[in-house]
Amino acid sequence: MRRLILLTALLVPLAGAAAAQDAGGFLGAVADALGDAPAGSDDRAQLSGRIVQLLALFTVLSVAPGLLVVMTSFTRFVIVFSILRSALGLNQTPPNMVISAMALFMTFFVMQPVLMDSWEGGVEPLLENTLTEEQAVARIGEPFKAFMFANTRPKDLALFADYAARSEGVEGELAAAETAEEASWRALVPAFMISELRRAFTIGFLIYLPFVALDLIVASILMSAGMMMLPPVLISLPFKVIFFVLIDGWYMLAGSLMESYLPVAGG
Known part of the structure; x- marks a missing residue:
């Protein structure tokens, strides 16, 4: 053990020196x-x-x-999938890695038109030296700005725009931005976030309702049978799982989530 510690103490400075030498080179x-x-x-x-x-x-x-x-749409997807897992009563199924990966690939699928517009309008001309860095950054952000503006409630955007104006000393009520070009990044990004959170929790509430109804039915049956010591969740879990499978829940949920962005992402 002592030899290993001494060897490590000798190698770490040598590795740092080598890295510094490479960086300097x-x-x-x-x-x-x-x-x-x-x-x-x-x-x-x-x-x-x-x-x-x-x-x-x-x-x-x-x-x-x-x-x-x-x-992007990642926030809505991952929250809805997490709420669905809680509604089913499954603690670690699907695992967090599976939920994050599914939300990530669905995000890439939904955001593909936005990413392509950003690439063709800003990144590709920048690599070809037909645009300056400042022009490319503006063009790269335009598709994302339009996407966020179309999926943000005007009420949320007005909230942050009004606060930003008051923090800058502008008095009076400002008119809400009517186009993505008029909206500022400072107000648009947090407004988009709270709009996504609101929609995600709304969808999660609608997902919870049928599973709560199953839990209540099972609990009523157990109480009427005198089995009050038996946890209702333990009995209702397989019924909730088979109910979700029979209605093709993953297909319906994934389709509904993607269609909620389809007019914006495709247009």
């Missing part, structure tokens, strides 16, 4: 490439643009999980 190569290129030349401008694009890519990848939650 990479940065040195970049600096040499920039220094060799003449000032104002196209090669230097292209190399600088590629470096900026690389840094932007790393930044986007680091915040991608958060963007996935706040700017």
Whole structure:
């Protein structure tokens, strides 16, 4: 054990030094490439643009999980699936990994038109050097902004827009944004989140109703039979599962969730 600890203590500084040396070598190569290129030349401008694009890519990848939650349909899907599992009375079936994966792939399916518009309108021209970074960022965000605006309640958007105006010292009631271009990102993103949460909990309530009815029926039968010590949930669980299977619940639920976005995502 002591030898292992000593070996680890020796290897960690060596690994850190090697990583620092590699990073220094990479940065040195970049600096040499920039220094060799003449000032104002196209090669230097292209190399600088590629470096900026690389840094932007790393930044986007680091915040991608958060963007996935706040700017797509992932929130609604994962909440509805979690509520369905609770309504069925199943603690860990399906597992959290399965629920998250199903919500993730359904999100990609629903958001595919938005992602394609973002790619064709902003990312692809940026890679072809036909747009600047500022123009590309604006075009990449336009499809997502339109998607969020179409799925956000005007009441929620007005709430955050009014607070943003008051925080900036603007007095008087502001007119609600009528188009996605008029809405600000600062107000649109949180408004979209609370709108998604409201819809997800509404769907969850409707999902809970038939299963609660089954629990009440089973509890009434057990009490009438004098079996009050037997947990009703234990008896109603297989009936709830077979009921959900017989009505083809996964098909109905997945279809309803996707159709709730279909007019927006497809149009």
